[in-house]
Amino acid sequence: MMKPRWYLPLSENLSAALSIGTAPDVVRLSRYEVAAILYVLQLPKLPVRSPLEMERVFANLLTHHSDKLRSALAGAYSQVDFEAGLLQASAVEIGLMDKESVARRQYIHPEGTWNFDYAKQHTASLGAIKHEHVRLSGLVVKLSDHQLRLVQNIRANMEDSIDAQAHAGTGKSFVLNEILALMPERRILFLADVEPKLKPIRARFSEDQVWAVTFRWIATRLLAGGNRALEKKLDAISRLPLSYSALAEKAGINPIGNRNAARVAALCWSVIAKFCFSNDARITLSHIPSDQVRWLSTSEQKIVAAAAGKLWFKMTSFEEEADPLPVRGYHRVKQLALSRLHLPESIDTVIVDEGHDLSGPMVDILDRSPQTVITLGDQFQNLQGRYMPHNARIRHREMAISLRAGPALVDYINPLLAEFPDVSALPFVADKAKDTVVAEYRADSFPPEPSVVLVADEWGIFDWLIRNRDLSKGAAVIDWTNQFEPFLEGCLDFYMHDKRPSHGAIARFRSWEQLHAEMRWNDAFLRVEQWLEVVGTKFGVSGLYQCAKLAELADGKPSRPLLATVFTVKNYEFPRMAVSEDLYYFADLRSKTELSKKLALLYTAITRSSGKIYFPDTHQERIATILSAKSLKARPLSLLHLNV
Known part of the structure; x- marks a missing residue:
């Protein structure tokens, strides 16, 4: 059911009791509850109109005297009619309240008339963003409970370094802005892994206050030691x-x-x-x-x-x-760590976005630098399974209330968090005011409506493109660097002619046989391999690939299926998306690193949802296998589902 358009003053507890045969106590019930029960009884007989018109019918019912309402209920009540009315209420998006909300009577104005704004007010009261925070400028902003605690903690301990674990969708970017606003007199270094994350910071703060750069840039700058010619040369090398x-x-x-x-x-x-x-x-x-x-x-x-x-x-x-x-950015960061250089002392505070992706060498640089360091990240989103914690002397805080996902996702996320090895964190908490709709699709087909489909890797995308050719769904690939088409061609040449592949995903393998030996646990790879043998060797890979434009991803509700790896879109959120079955495939999860990688991949994918999410119909079976696999070796080949 979608979020109700308006609410009847009838508690879910009372309606459940009536549904199993309890007779309504017309004397003890309030006039509002009596009217609500009468309305439910009549609902199947009423013509379906707009939500506002349906609500007006109920408001008009409340204008009748209490005695008349009670008498009508005593003479008309039927359990069968009541149950039918409840089903109809759900169908036309009319909700019920909790017992406390019925008792508070905020749905009635002081003069006794019906409050048509109650649904909006009730939804807002359920929302996670409800606490006021006053900036130094006097501006009042609203924060969630966990956001407020973190901001207040930083405000009271401005000289202490803090590592904040923030679950997906908890509003890390918003909190970063609040943290920056707390420090108008400080010289701040803001670090991120890629340039796009720096743009909003540069737009809001002057370079005199906030120096926003990437890890690669700061490493290059420090290694050059003030030699601008050398710095320019190192920067050019990084683009080779x-x-x-x-x-x-x-x-x-x-x-x-x-x-x-x-x-x-x-x-x-x-x-x-x-x-x-x-x-x-x-x-x-x-x-x-x-x-x-x-x-x-x-x-x-x-x-x-x-x-x-x-x-x-x-x-x-x-x-x-x-x-x-x-030479790439991570090479320069390692080189900087080995050089034992540290960040310039002219910087007062270092703030790091997406701190979960910090490498060990970058953590080492930050921990031995003299500045206050504040990092916000989500260790459960480290897709490499190698989250690097900071020095134990750093304060640790948590944000667990998602501002993106509704309650429907909780039971899909918390079982994953509970299995992360050597990690203890607050459980994921959803925003009760948010609608997240969970649905299923056949794992060997497409979701029933165009969605952003998240896959594990290149084999997952290749597999979906083969399916797309068979089902003619017009799917396109989110491929910012235009690397996927060469991957398709490289696979075909490698399979047919043993031609040396140049794509990074397969370049280190000396033969297709070696690649097969390492990837035979992956159902998507096996389907691709069989397709190459039966179809690809005859007709090639031309026509499989279509590249999606950035604009197609903009609102998250595409007009055709869009295929993307979790890594490619890990900083996005989508109103309509699907989880691909290949995200569940694994070889051996007995290693803590491998288990962490698999759980992080699923967690990161699922938490991209801000609206409707489709799971494969094999989800329960697959997730049960993963959660019990810590003591298992790779699945025997007899259990692999080829589906070709």
Whole structure:
């Protein structure tokens, strides 16, 4: 049922009692309850009109004398008619009140007339945003209980660093604005992972007060040490395209075993990435991706680690290079941490948005810098399963009241939070004033109305595009960097001709057989593989891909299905979305990291919903398997549902 358009002064408790056979006590009931019961009895016989007209009929009923109303109820009451009336009330969006609301009688004006604004006022009273906070400027803003507590805590302890755990949809961005408003005299460094998050801060605050930059930018600035020419050079290097064959040639990387030089370079790039997100001082065998270790002999592993170390040295060298290697922001942050440099002392306070995505090296930099550090994030949204907590001396606060989701989502989210390993946090609390509608769709089909469909990875999107070709739904891919079409073509060439793939998702694999061995647990991959064999090898992948424009995502209610990975849209919310079944697939969840990654993926996807959310009809079965999988190994192949 949708949120009621108006409410009858009849409690849900009383209506439940009447529905099971209790007779109404016409003497003890208030005149408003008597009128409400009479209205329910008559409702199936009334013509369906607009909600306001239906409400006026009830208001007119209240103009009759109490004795007349009681007499009418005593002579007309029927349990069967009452139950039929309750069903009709639900159908025409008429709600019932709780017992306390009936007793408070705020639905009646002081002079005794019906309050037609009661539904709006009642909904507002249920809402989470109900506490007033007065800014230093005198402006009054309204906050949720948890938002207010955090702001008051910061206001009373301006010199203390605070790490705030804020569940999805709890209003982190709004609270950040309030925190900034508390510090008009301070020089603030505002850090975020990407430029779009900085735009609203730059628009509201002058650069003299708030210096809003990305992690990459601050790392580059500090590593350059005031040398503007070097800073400009490092910035240009960060924008260089990545080519594994060029990387191998420039860094002098040689083939290893049956891997050519380009594939070794791709593997080394993955080794360096794992190293950069750790707090380790040097590259070792432990940084080789786990899905590659068993394909390398012990001696080959040592050669790979040495090659990655050599590549890392060349990437981070400041010596003049005529043809430099590409370096990304996370490389520079790691380089900054290893240099033991800290943030400039001219900064008083550091504020970090999306603190859950801080890498270990960035946390280390912040923890040893002299400034007050305030981070807002949601550890349950760390999609890599490697949330890095701050130093224990930092104050910790929580925000758990969602301003985005209604009560219908609580039972889908809290079971996930309860299973996160080594984590303790407040349960997710929904805003009672918000409508979240939960529905199902067939896992092997499309939702019944165009939705933003969230998937786990490239294989999930490929799988949906195959389904789209069969069902002709006109689906398009949310693909900001235009990387997905090359992935489709790379898969086909890899499968048919063993041609070296360049896409990062598959570049490190030396053969399709190796890729299959690592991905056979993934039903979406298996469906793609079978399609490549039966259809792709004959007709290719042309025509599968359509790219969605940003405008199609703007209001979250697209005119055609839009496919996106959770990572791509993890900072968005959608009035109408669907959860893809591939988000539930897993290989082995006995590792705390793997379990955290899987739970974070589902939690982040589900909490993007701000309206209607479609779950696959296999949700209960799949989620039960995940929550019981901590002691299980990978699912046997006999349990895989190919659905091709």
